[in-house]
Amino acid sequence: MAKKMGFLVNVDRCFGCHTCEMACKNVYQLEPEVRWRKVYEIKEEYNLPERSFMSLACNHCEDPECKRVCPVKAYSIREDGIVLQDQSRCIGCKMCIMACPYEVPQFNTKLKKVEKCHMCFERLDKGQETVCVAACPAEAISTIDLEEYYQNGILDSLPGFPDPDITKPTTRFIKPRTGIQVRRDNNG
Amino acid sequence: MVLQDKITRHVCPRNCYDTCGILASVRNGRIIDVQGDPKHGYTRGKLCAKGYCYIRRVYSPERINQPLRQLGRGTGRWQEISWDEALNIVCEKILTIKDRYGSTLPICLNKYSGNFGLMNFALEGLFNSLGPTTQVLGSPCWSAGLDAQMFDFGANINSDPEQLERSKLIILWGVNPAWTAVHSLPYIFAAQKNGAKVITIDPYFSETAKKGDWYIQIKPGQDGSLALALAKIILENGEADIGFLEKHTSGWNLFKEYLGSLHLEELSENCGVQKHVLMELADLISSSPPVFIWAGFGMQRYVNGGQNVRAIDALGAITGNIGRSGGGVHYASLSTWKLFNYNFLNSSYKNRFLNINNFAHEISGAQSPPVKMLWIANRNLFRQDADQKELVRALKDIELVITIDQFHNETTYYSDIILPTTTFFEEMDIVPGYWHHWIALNEQAISPIAEARSDLEIAKSVSGKLNNLRAGTCSFPEEMDEKYFLDREFSPETYDILGIDHWSLLENGPVKADIPTVSWENKKFNTPSGKFEFYSETAENIRLPALPILKQPSRCGEKYQLRLLNPHSQHCINSQFRNIDWLQTIKQESRIYIHPITANMKNIKNGDSVKIFNDNGEFFIKAYLAEATPKDTIIVLQEPGDMTQNLNKLFQGVTTDMGNKCTGNPGLAIGENFVDISIS
Numbered sequence: 001m002a003k004k005m006g007f008l009v010n011v012d013r014c015f016g017c018h019t020c021e022m023a024c025k026n027v028y029q030l031e032p033e034v035r036w037r038k039v040y041e042i043k044e045e046y047n048l049p050e051r052s053f054m055s056l057a058c059n060h061c062e063d064p065e066c067k068r069v070c071p072v073k074a075y076s077i078r079e080d081g082i083v084l085q086d087q088s089r090c091i092g093c094k095m096c097i098m099a100c101p102y103e104v105p106q107f108n109t110k111l112k113k114v115e116k117c118h119m120c121f122e123r124l125d126k127g128q129e130t131v132c133v134a135a136c137p138a139e140a141i142s143t144i145d146l147e148e149y150y151q152n153g154i155l156d157s158l159p160g161f162p163d164p165d166i167t168k169p170t171t172r173f174i175k176p177r178t179g180i181q182v183r184r185d186n187n188g
Numbered sequence: 189m190v191l192q193d194k195i196t197r198h199v200c201p202r203n204c205y206d207t208c209g210i211l212a213s214v215r216n217g218r219i220i221d222v223q224g225d226p227k228h229g230y231t232r233g234k235l236c237a238k239g240y241c242y243i244r245r246v247y248s249p250e251r252i253n254q255p256l257r258q259l260g261r262g263t264g265r266w267q268e269i270s271w272d273e274a275l276n277i278v279c280e281k282i283l284t285i286k287d288r289y290g291s292t293l294p295i296c297l298n299k300y301s302g303n304f305g306l307m308n309f310a311l312e313g314l315f316n317s318l319g320p321t322t323q324v325l326g327s328p329c330w331s332a333g334l335d336a337q338m339f340d341f342g343a344n345i346n347s348d349p350e351q352l353e354r355s356k357l358i359i360l361w362g363v364n365p366a367w368t369a370v371h372s373l374p375y376i377f378a379a380q381k382n383g384a385k386v387i388t389i390d391p392y393f394s395e396t397a398k399k400g401d402w403y404i405q406i407k408p409g410q411d412g413s414l415a416l417a418l419a420k421i422i423l424e425n426g427e428a429d430i431g432f433l434e435k436h437t438s439g440w441n442l443f444k445e446y447l448g449s450l451h452l453e454e455l456s457e458n459c460g461v462q463k464h465v466l467m468e469l470a471d472l473i474s475s476s477p478p479v480f481i482w483a484g485f486g487m488q489r490y491v492n493g494g495q496n497v498r499a500i501d502a503l504g505a506i507t508g509n510i511g512r513s514g515g516g517v518h519y520a521s522l523s524t525w526k527l528f529n530y531n532f533l534n535s536s537y538k539n540r541f542l543n544i545n546n547f548a549h550e551i552s553g554a555q556s557p558p559v560k561m562l563w564i565a566n567r568n569l570f571r572q573d574a575d576q577k578e579l580v581r582a583l584k585d586i587e588l589v590i591t592i593d594q595f596h597n598e599t600t601y602y603s604d605i606i607l608p609t610t611t612f613f614e615e616m617d618i619v620p621g622y623w624h625h626w627i628a629l630n631e632q633a634i635s636p637i638a639e640a641r642s643d644l645e646i647a648k649s650v651s652g653k654l655n656n657l658r659a660g661t662c663s664f665p666e667e668m669d670e671k672y673f674l675d676r677e678f679s680p681e682t683y684d685i686l687g688i689d690h691w692s693l694l695e696n697g698p699v700k701a702d703i704p705t706v707s708w709e710n711k712k713f714n715t716p717s718g719k720f721e722f723y724s725e726t727a728e729n730i731r732l733p734a735l736p737i738l739k740q741p742s743r744c745g746e747k748y749q750l751r752l753l754n755p756h757s758q759h760c761i762n763s764q765f766r767n768i769d770w771l772q773t774i775k776q777e778s779r780i781y782i783h784p785i786t787a788n789m790k791n792i793k794n795g796d797s798v799k800i801f802n803d804n805g806e807f808f809i810k811a812y813l814a815e816a817t818p819k820d821t822i823i824v825l826q827e828p829g830d831m832t833q834n835l836n837k838l839f840q841g842v843t844t845d846m847g848n849k850c851t852g853n854p855g856l857a858i859g860e861n862f863v864d865i866s867i868s
Binding site: 013015018019021022023035039051135136138179180181 | 220221222224233234235236237238239240241243244366367370371373374377386393395396397398399400401402403404405407460461462465758759769770771772773774815816818819
């Protein structure tokens with residue numbers, strides 16, 4: 001059976017250090033404003049503003065809107081589910097940027113073309129980890145084959161993550177635990 | 189010219205726990221990416237967000253490419269000059285001053301922790317080759333805690349922090365490694381996976397606290413009350429490790445008596461932690477050996493900071509965790525730091541030392557002779573120092589201000605001459621750390637960018653120019669290269685401890701120093717008594733309390749009732765990294781954390797623009813209401829955004845109780861800063 005690759009984001013582990021994002025920029029030498037991976041604060045949830053994070057890159061959707069709307073067929077889906085964009089075809093029309101619910105495709109103002117995360121497919125093909133996974137000091141990100149991987153308590157969405165029904169993203173989440181807080185204003 | 193592709197080893201020289209091993213890939217003489225060095229056993233092939241951005245620092249278009257002269261301080265009218273011109277200006281001034289005063293004492297160096305490489309000390313070496321000069325003594329940072337541990341243990345050492353994994357209870361006391369030591373988190377997570385619990389004690393709910401099992405919000409500066417309360421309960425519950433206490437400690441009976449005299453209600457009231465919580469924590473500590481306490485730097489930046497660390501040490505001792513694998517009280521280690529000779533610091537002259545934490549006053553107060561030339565290096569003095577107003581005033585009498593840096597900042601603004609310097613990718617060095625036990629070599633990956641010169645090269649060029657102008661002025665060995673200077677930093681004993689016979693072998697990878705994995709395992713302490721000293725005569729002799737008794741932090745005055753804390757932010761180290769474009773894309777807007785009730789009293793709403801002020805100055809920032817902030821405290825992260833305002837202007841420079849013993853002067857008690865807020 002074909003693989004279905006996705007990112008597993010362990011929010012319980014993630015401490016929002018942005019190392020994944022900068023490691024990605026470092027290896028691919030991205031323009032400053034271009035963010036293949038972004039670390040988002042999870043707001044208004046778990047009663048802990050700005051202390052929970054989800055690190056997101058391309059969600060390598062099963063029904064990617066980017067691919068559907070692209071007029072020059074720059075997008076394709078590999079057999080293992082990784083969504084690729086062929087930048088040589090891109091005409092910079094930004095349709096994909098408008099269509100993606102996750103704001104994944106990034107516009108490179110120098111090249112006047114779009115680019116995005118390709119799940120380091122060349123590394124995966126060599127049996128290596130993606131750059132973000134290898135760099136994460138918390139081991140909070142991993143790549144999984146959704147056809148094989150199963151663990152209790154895995155979620156397909158978190159607060160702030162747009163409705164997964166639209167494009168069927170392959171990203172999965174482990175939600176944060178909350179320890180005991182003894183605060184001075186809630187003592188006793 | 190075709191340059192060979194290569195991968196070079198590096199060490200991040202920042203003032204940080206992790207001191208990471210780095211690999212740089214170099215192609216055609218240019219770094220194309222940086223990676224963590226997998227041979228570094230503590231950081232294990234990973235960097236932090238800042239580390240992965242280093243290329244943007246090396247090749248930043250904002251780098252200062254050649255020596256600059258400012259035509260009038262603060263005018264921003266910079267003139268590019270050649271190295272020869274710059275050296276002429278500097279050296280002629282040195283000679284003029286020397287002739288006028290018959291001494292080199294009016295020449296002053298203020299250098300601190302921008303880079304911790306051995307070769308960065310070449311600047312002290314230069315000064316020590318001139319004659320008697322004026323230099324700064326002390327540290328704004330960790331002084332009180334170092335002294336506290338010196339009194340209790342007799343040395344500043346720690347267990348290998350990899351020992352965190354073996355702990356059953358980790359207490360992160362006033363430290364936020366999720367932001368300031370990310371490579372320690374995997375060890376903490378591993379311990380948690382093995383069933384350990386993690387308690388974070390902090391005045392504010394940090395990211396580290398979020399990852400723990402318990403978060404205890406403490407009143408700022410009341411760590412001593414909490415530690416003593418826990419010690420008292422543990423003793424009275426019959427859970428103290430009497431065997432350890434009777435055999436390996438000194439002054440136990442006196443301390444026991446003291447604990448007996450304390451009132452739990454009072455301690456609980458002091459630290460803001462209720463009695464039943466104290467009981468539960470004490471139980472947890474007694475029942476979960478080994479207990480690893482990591483005492484952070486922030487906690488000791490109070491007028492009672494050293495005393496608080498001593499109380500925490502005492503808690504470690506009373507529970508028998510000192511010298512235990514996976515246990516202990518860990519603050520900072522000078523073990524690997526002290527492996528080197530620091531030849532540059534040797535001086536045959538009688539230098540004049542100014543207190544680094546009272547610099548503004550002491551530089552203007554220095555007489556016969558006064559200070560006439562100020563050289564600033566490895567430091568953004570006009571951002572990070574206390575009492576900025578006085579500092580600016582003190583400059584009036586200084587005839588020449590020279591700054592070595594890579595970028596313009598608050599300090600270059602007040603400088604006459606800037607000498608552009610290399611990043612650590614452009615020089616060779618050894619950088620010891622103060623937490624893990626690894627030593628690594630920093631190789632030179634690329635030629636210096638533009639006309640940048642390393643601190644060592646600058647020292648050599650100044651020496652050369654001085655002797656050219658007047659033979660015999662400077663004894664700095666100007667012909668020697670960094671290999672010579674590195675050679676003399678190593679002794680046979682050091683090579684033994686590192687298990688190599690020459691430092692160049694570090695090209696093959698970092699090595700771990702052969703120093704005790706578990707500190708104080710043999711229970712032989714370096715104190716005068718040879719025991720853990722509850723009662724320290726060393727402390728008593730310099731008029732500090734002999735016992736770890738309770739001391740109070742400063743109280744707020746009538747006028748300014750809110751304590752202002754400014755812990756380190758996530759993506760800067762002091763003012764370093766703020767101008768890195770990649771990091772700017774993830775930067776959060778600077779904000780002041782206020783408890784909603786406090787905000788309500790001041791009619792401040794979320795998102796309002798707020799003025800923080802006291803008699804020293806004012807600071808404008810956006811309000812962020814968060815219940816996890818204490819009501820009597822406001823928090824602004826040390827996020828030096830732009831250069832238009834500086835939070836340190838509000839801090840006059842109160843100092844800590846301890847620091848003289850280990851660093852020559854007390855530290856800065858930056859937690860003791862009181863302000864008011866209003867809508868701006």
